[in-house]
Amino acid sequence: MKLSLGEIADRFDLPLNGDRSIEITNIASIDQAGQGDLVFLFSSGHRQYLADTEASAVVIREMDSVGCPIPYLLSDRPRLTWANLAVLFDPSPIQKATRHSTAIINEHASVGEGVSIGPYAVVSSGAIIGNDSVIGAGSFIGEGSKVGDGCRIFPNVTLYHNVRLGNRVVIHSGAVIGADGFGFEPNRGAFVKIPQIRGVVIGDDVEIGACTTIDRGALSDTVIETGVKIDNQVQIGHATRIGGDTIISGCTAIAGSTTIGRNCWIGGAVGIIDNIDITDQVEVTAMSLVTQSVTEKGRYSSGTGLMRGRDWKRNIVGFKQLSSLFKRVRKLESERDS
Incomplete structure (x- = not known):
């Protein structure tokens, strides 16, 4: 599939900044993209990686577009745009309406x-x-x-x-x-x-x-x-x-x-x-x-979050003692109140 950046912009109603004639041949991640690839910036925290990408263009939110070093398409929801646009580049085989002789x-x-x-x-x-x-x-x-x-x-x-x-x-x-x-x-x-x-x-x-x-x-x-x-x-x-x-x-x-x-x-x-x-x-x-x-x-949620093994072992010992600790606290509170 080959589409110009302008054709993609028109099809998905995305404002474009850059050359409409740029040819897009695939989609990719920012760090692995090459010439002809369109990438997506999902998080502002990854914006610095655009400086080194070889991608031809990026789908980006307006708040992240200031100073963007490559042509871009604006989208309020880059992940949703990715989902809709990826269909155009899906290489999954198209099945013909046939019945195999062994079926x-x-x-x-x-x-x-x-x-x-x-x-x-x-x-x-x-x-x-x-x-x-x-x-x-x-x-x-x-x-x-x-x-x-x-x-x-x-x-x-x-x-x-x-x-x-x-x-x-x-x-x-x-x-x-x-x-x-x-x-x-x-x-x-x-x-x-x-x-x-x-x-x-x-x-x-x-x-x-x-x-x-x-x-x-x-x-x-x-x-x-x-x-x-x-x-x-x-x-x-x-x-x-x-x-x-x-x-x-x-x-x-x-x-x-x-x-x-x-x-x-x-x-x-x-x-x-x-x-x-x-x-x-x-x-x-x-x-x-x-x-x-x-x-x-x-x-x-339930369960315990990840921690170092030695910390977990110490904490699990304390966990086993929670019932007796609660009893001691209640006893102390009762004695204090009396």
């Missing part, structure tokens, strides 16, 4: 117009594939499952039976949607498996990262609402509901029958126990453990 498509499946189905993919009986969707090599679409329009299923994704995807859903390689929830009832020293008879429902414009697992429900569906973004290696338990436009970072584990509200931000490696509710607009910072419902929006 197995059941005669009772329904496949829409413009669909691409890769090598050794399986589309089971009663499955529905919407228009313009892509089913990657080795992926499995289970019986009665539905894939909406414009979806992208990367290679080696598994959709069990009765999984329903909305439109424009993206699922990355290794993800498993609709496996049995972890449901067992103890009985006389053993465990009786509880059949997981419900499904998984995923809304429009959801993205699911590589090797993420979303379990099916036992008495109610597991629901991922519209606009949710889920990182790699996330576990979502049975009958959980994730509210719209929530984002969940990698290695987080969410136990079953939990409800997370809309527009929440869940950091990496967070643990969330079962049968609790988290309201809208809650941020949980990385490696926190959520053990009770959260009823007020805001930012929540």
